[in-house]
Amino acid sequence: MAIAEIHVTLKPALLDVQGKTVLRALQQLGHSDVEDVRIGKVIYVKVSDTLAGAALQNELDQMCAQLLANPVIENYNMRLLADPDTSPGTAVTAPAPATQTGVIAPPLNP
Amino acid sequence: MHFGILLFPGTNCERDCLHVVQNVMGHTGRIVWHEETDLSEFDALILPGGFAHGDYLRTGAIARFSPVMNAVTEFALMGKPVLGICNGFQVLCEARLLPGALRRNAGQHFVCKNQWLRVEDNRNIFLQLLNAGDRLYMPIRHGEGSYYVDPETLKKMEANGQVLLRYCDGAGEVSVGANPNGSVTNIAGVMNAQGNVFGLMPHPEAASEAILGSADGLFIFRGMITPLAPTTAATQDSTVTGVGNNMFLASDVSA
Numbered sequence: 489m490a491i492a493e494i495h496v497t498l499k500p501a502l503l504d505v506q507g508k509t510v511l512r513a514l515q516q517l518g519h520s521d522v523e524d525v526r527i528g529k530v531i532y533v534k535v536s537d538t539l540a541g542a543a544l545q546n547e548l549d550q551m552c553a554q555l556l557a558n559p560v561i562e563n564y565n566m567r568l569l570a571d572p573d574t575s576p577g578t579a580v581t582a583p584a585p586a587t588q589t590g591v592i593a594p595p596l597n598p
Numbered sequence: 599m600h601f602g603i604l605l606f607p608g609t610n611c612e613r614d615c616l617h618v619v620q621n622v623m624g625h626t627g628r629i630v631w632h633e634e635t636d637l638s639e640f641d642a643l644i645l646p647g648g649f650a651h652g653d654y655l656r657t658g659a660i661a662r663f664s665p666v667m668n669a670v671t672e673f674a675l676m677g678k679p680v681l682g683i684c685n686g687f688q689v690l691c692e693a694r695l696l697p698g699a700l701r702r703n704a705g706q707h708f709v710c711k712n713q714w715l716r717v718e719d720n721r722n723i724f725l726q727l728l729n730a731g732d733r734l735y736m737p738i739r740h741g742e743g744s745y746y747v748d749p750e751t752l753k754k755m756e757a758n759g760q761v762l763l764r765y766c767d768g769a770g771e772v773s774v775g776a777n778p779n780g781s782v783t784n785i786a787g788v789m790n791a792q793g794n795v796f797g798l799m800p801h802p803e804a805a806s807e808a809i810l811g812s813a814d815g816l817f818i819f820r821g822m823i824t825p826l827a828p829t830t831a832a833t834q835d836s837t838v839t840g841v842g843n844n845m846f847l848a849s850d851v852s853a
Contacts, residue, residue: 498701502746503780505706555663558656558692560699561746 489537491569492548496557497528531556532569544568599823601627602640604670604686606650606661611683611803615646618806618819625823632664642679642823643670645686647739647801657700657742658688667693679723679822680795684740687787687797696790696797697755698747704780708741712811713778713800715786716766719759722789723826724796727817733770734763734814736800738778738786743799745781745788755788763787763798796822 498504504526511525539547548566557564601619605612612629619627630637632650637643650661661667667689674680674695682690690696703709717725717732728734747755755761763786767776777784779799787798802815 502701503704505702505704505780509706555655555659558659558699560691560748561701 490535490540490544492533492535492544492566493569494531494533494548494552494556494564494566495528496531496552496562496564497526499561499563502561599625599641600639601625602630602637602643603627604632604643604645604666605629606632606648606664606689608650608652609646609648609685611646611648611685611801614801614803615644615683618803618815619644622806622816623819630666632661632666634666635669637666637669637673640673640678643673643681645670645680645682645689646803647684647686650685650689653685653742656692657685658690658692661685661689662692671695674790674792674795677792677794681724681818681822682795682797683801683803684743684799687799688742690795690797695795696788697751697760698745698782698788700742700799701744701746701780702742703740703744703778708739709743709778710739711737711778713738713786714766714768714770714776715763715800716770716772718761718764721759722762722793722796723824724789724818724821725762726824726826727821731770733766733768734800734805734817735812736802736805736815738800740779740799743781744779745785745799747782747785747788752782758791760789760791761785761787762789762796763800 507524507526510527511522514522514525533548533551535544535547552564552566553559601615603612603615603619616627616629619625650658654660670680671693680690680695682688682696687696688700691699712735715734715736717728717730717734720726720728720730761783764772764784765776765778765781765786766772766784772784786800787796789796796818802818804810805812805815806819807813
């Protein structure tokens with residue numbers, strides 16, 4: 489089993505209004521060294537081990553071209569992470585869900 | 599004429615469109631759930647505004663793969679008229695039935711206001727009842743309406759008469775100040791090369807009766823079901839020319 493970490497970003501030539509807003513906020517907070525901020529998406533796709541190597545790469549590229557990125561305005565790149573369940577010794581750790589690292593959302597049905 | 603009005607989970611303007619088609623124009627229409635696959639009963643299609651599939655990932659990105667979309671593509675390839683409004687425009691771009699893409703508004707804000715538009719080209723079914731240079735008045739309400747297309751494609755679209763509407767001010771001036779969302783060259787609506795698929799961010803269905811402040815949207819709905827005259831570019835129909843400036847034109851609503 490593998491986890492693909494896919495980064496989707498606006499093409500460099502396009503204005504990233506979210507990034508610009510965050511840039512201004514950082515500068516207002518006194519981080520005057522910040523020159524630019526660009527914001528993208530990170531998508532984690534877990535794939536069964538029926539796919540590997542070039543076939544896996546090909547499949548992931550298709551997913552990006554079909555759905556995960558819009559080639560008119562976005563670029564994507566990816567890397568494969570080892571699955572912590574099957575290979576606990578690897579250095580790369582799988583991403584923790586946002587609710588574990590950031591603000592914890594209240595459960596819907598406590 | 600019989601209109602199909604698509605309903606994705608999260609679409610919210612479908613009943614407004616049906617109201618215009620049935621009660622204002624006197625035609626028939628049916629709301630089509632996104633899992634339907636047969637559109638053969640319809641003469642024209644409308645993809646209404648809303649937030650199809652929650653706009654997750656990107657606006658229109660998931661809706662593009664709804665079961666009905668294969669039939670929409672076939673419908674479009676047959677040359678029948680397809681109109682995408684707001685979220686419908688975004689879906690048509692994602693489906694590659696229209697060139698370009700819609701980005702987050704420059705300035706980040708969701709924009710909700712009435713907006714002037716300039717007719718850029720009337721040599722098409724959608725705007726044939728208007729003249730180039732006419733102004734239309736319609737609401738816009740979107741967070742991702744900043745149209746983008748690469749400069750080379752835009753040049754081809756211009757030459758091909760595919761840029762139909764631009765944001766302008768009350769005097770009809772297409773200026774940076776009149777651009778509500780950072781759209782490339784103020785573009786508000788574009789058409790495909792074949793001339794039968796049109797997408798726009800403004801809401802013509804919300805500007806089709808005088809009581810709503812403008813009936814300018816009716817020109818688009820009526821145009822899309824009117825056979826295109828062979829000499830459209832030179833058409834000077836005195837009953838409909840220049841009235842884009844008239845916001846209170848709803849008396850002219852005959853089917």
